[in-house]
Amino acid sequence: MKQLSARGILKCHMMFLIIGGISLALPGRAIGNEWRATHGVDSQQLLKFISDASKAGMRPEFVQGFDAGDSAQFAAIAVKDGREWKLSHALDAKAFQQAFDRFTRQQYRLACVSGYRDGVRVCFTGIWVKDQRPLIAWRARHGIPAADYQDVFDESVKNNFMPVHVQGLTTPVGEVEFSALFQPVEVQPVQATSWIARHNLSATDYQEIFDLQKEMRPVSASAYPTKDGTRFTLVMIKDQTSFIARHGLSSDDYQKFFDTAVADDFRPTCISGYLEDGTLRYAAIFIKDRMPKTRPATNHPVSGRRIPQLSPLDRIMLSFMRDRSIPAGTLSVSRNGGIPFSRGYGWSDDARRHTLSPDASFRIASLTKPMTAACIYKLEQEGKLHRSDSAFGYLGKGILADSGVDARFRDITIQHLLEHQGGFDRDKSGDPMFNSLEVSKDLSVPPPARPDDIVRWMIGRPLDFTPGTQTHYSNFGYCVLGRIIEKVSGMKYVDYLREHVMLPLNAPTVRVASTLAEFREKDEPIYYDPGKAPSVFAADRTERVPLPYGGFCIESMDSHGGLLASAPDLVKFLNQYWIDGRPRGPNESKSHLFFGSLPGTHTCFVQRTDGVVWAVLFNQRADSSNLDYNVIQEQIDAALDEVDWP
Known part of the structure; x- marks a missing residue:
């Protein structure tokens, strides 16, 4: 058994199928959270399933082909999420x-x-979705020989x-x-703290x-199947989503499992x-x-000056928030x-008596790092x-003097910390910023643990890798940068x-945000999340509290994810500094994107090559719709591409 752990090619409202090199246009585009699935179908039945789903405003989310003997069979899942898509089907490696x-x-x-075997052929089927702006690098590989897979994985x-x-x-x-x-890794929702x-x-x-x-x-x-028997691949993340998984099911047993799971409000995400x-068998997820829709967010009030051209x-913000039951947001x-x-959407209070201001302060999570x-x-x-200086050298004489300290700490530079190359890999050793207790x-210090x-x-x-040799997203690295700023200034x-x-x-x-709800700012909204955890505060050690309000200490996260700010102030920052922290020079033009996420918080800001920058803040990052939150970036950028500016 090979263990692969770390961060695991592509960037790619009409819809098309590419079938053996032939293009077929399919109508329809809709928003919602419906789904449908099929399994054990042949190629023509698969295409009919996708066509019928498209006519119902859905797109294929998952397709997997498999050798069923004389020919291939397929399993597929379709969802209604409003995204543009394309599908290539039954192509050889070159055509794919x-x-x-x-x-x-x-x-x-x-x-x-x-990739699947269809008789004597190896074929590939793929689903593409629209990215409005090519800001995020993804990677894809197909037809990787088993002997090369580990090297491909390690390089990624x-x-x-x-x-x-x-x-x-x-x-x-x-x-x-x-x-x-x-x-x-930074694209993965932050609730996936390890994988x-x-x-x-x-x-x-x-x-x-x-x-x-x-x-x-x-x-x-x-x-x-292999000469040594059936073998499996598996990818897992750590988050709070309820799931059920089975393998080794016959066709009849899978159908029974499917019916029971759906009756219990589960939906399939993977069918193999x-x-x-x-004998044909199935494995499925x-x-x-777990997020109940206890606070349906409909008919949001809107504040701020209306600009007809914008x-x-x-419409995007209201639809996005309504579909996900988000109570409050600003753009x-x-x-x-x-x-x-600059607009506010929704309410600043739990009773929904006070309309949210466009200048409302939100926890901004990792937007702190720039x-x-x-x-x-x-x-x-x-x-x-x-930036080439030894980082820990700024934190006091003797801090690395203990004989048991990993000697490589002395080699960590400030630049390494800026670029997430300091030697800290939360997937191997955990994220200390969330291990306060x-x-x-x-x-033997009173909780919650402070940055020092x-x-x-x-x-x-010990470090997880030699500084400068790998890149692994590190909240702790930016915690250290905050301490350096304090020592130097x-x-x-x-x-x-x-x-x-x-x-x-x-x-x-x-300013630095407050963990406890009673200390939130007057204009700050309530944060919503389904999770609970033991309180990090000594007086409440035995109590399980809502994650945004005691599941972690946000004050200790000050320099990597603990700030509070308004959306207008964030765009002022973006006008003067690049997202990597460098001051902006005259006539410079770049595209940058950055997400932030904590329990109860989802944020994003963007710098575009056309001189436009924007920031969006929400008081929730998870809900029962299972809809993507990061898609807000694509939707806003697509709308801005079409603006006739006043």
């Missing part, structure tokens, strides 16, 4: 690569790929990608090949992982068929979001330095530090940020 290249140029991204992991879909197949000559999709991937699993190994990984949820699985001793943005858009559009980077560049301009217990406590705790642990992190970066921009709302 040509389709891949063509659709990528049209800004479609491969979202599902299946080294570059901070994680697998989201892996399928194995056995060719007509008995060789095993893999198809796989990888995405940047694992495996391939070449026996049925016993496959079941053992489910038995051991009680807090992990499968997102991709496939089964394929495979031959075992001449079903999910049910009214499509209002600000700046063009050439001005802010022509501001921390800007402070580092500012201090370098002032001659107070250099463990840190407090180990150090967390730094001291981490120095006592002689000021609290947030005070230096406000005085030297934000106040010169007339952006006064930035």
Whole structure:
């Protein structure tokens, strides 16, 4: 059994099927959260399923082909989410690569790929979805020989990608090949705090992982015959979504399982068929979001000056929030330095008596990191530090003097921390910023653990890799940067940020957020999340509390994800600094995108090459619709592409 752990090719409202090289246009586009599924169908039945789903306003989300003996059979899932799509079906490797290249140029991204044996042929079927702007690099591979798969995986992991879909197949000559999709770790919803991937699993190994990984949820699985028996691939993430999974089911047993699962409000996300001793069997994954719709968010009030030319943005925001039952959100858009559009949607209070202001302050999660980077560049301009300096050398004499300290800590530079190359991999050793109770217990300090406590705790642990050799998204690295800013400036992190970066921009709302609801700002909305956890505060150690209000200590996250800010102030920042923290120069033109996410928080800001920047903030990141939250970036950018600016 091979263990693959780390971050696991593509960027790619009309809909098309490419069938053996023939294009067929399909009508229809709709918004909603309906789904339908099929299994054990042949190629023509698959195409009819997709055509019927498209006419009902749905798109294919998942397709997997498998060897059923004389010919291939398929399983498929269709959903109604309003995204544009294309599908290539029954292509050989060369034709599939040509389709891949063509659709990528049209800004479609491969979202599902299946390699399968159809008689004496190896074929590929893929689903592409529309990305309105090519800001996110995805990776895809098909037809990877088994001997090369580990190298492909390791190279993707080294570059901070994680697998989201892996399928194995056995060719007509008995060789095993893999198809796989990888995405940047920062694109994965943050509730997926860790993940694992495996391939070449026996049925016993496959079941053992489910038995051991009680807090992990499968997102991709496939089964394929080999000379050594049936083998499985598996990708799992750590989040709070309820799921059920089965394997080794006959066709009749799978149908019974399907009917029972659907009756319990589960829906399929992955269906894999495979031959075992001449019998067709199925492995499947079903999910049910645990977020109840207890606060349906409909008929949102809207605040702020209405701009007729930008009214499509209002429609997008209201539809997006209604479909996901989001109570509160703000959107600000700046063009050439001005802010022509700033709107609030929904309510600032739980009783829904007070309309949310466009200037309302929200937790911004990881949108904090570009501001921390800007402070580092500012201090370098002032001659107070250099990015090539040893990072931990700024934190006090003797901090690395203990003989048990990993010697590589001395090699970590400030630049390494800025670029997530400091030697910290949360998928291997966990994220200390969310381990407050463990840190407090180990150090015998009162909870919640403070940033200096967390730094001291981490120095006592070995690094996960040699600094500068890998890239792994690190909240802790930015926690250290915050402490460096304090040591060098002689000021609290947030005070230096406000005085030297934000106040010169007339952006006064930035400050450290408060964990407990009773201390939230007057204009700050309530945050919603289905999860609960033990409180990180000493007085409440035995109590399970809502995740946004005691499941973590946001004050200790100050320099990586603990700030509060308004959307207008964020676009002011984006007008003066690039998202990597560098000051913007005259006539520079770049595209940048950054997401932030915490329980109860989903945020995004974007810099475009046309001089437009925008920021959107929501008080929720999960709900029972199972709809994608990151798609808001594509929808807003698509609307801005069409604006006739006032």
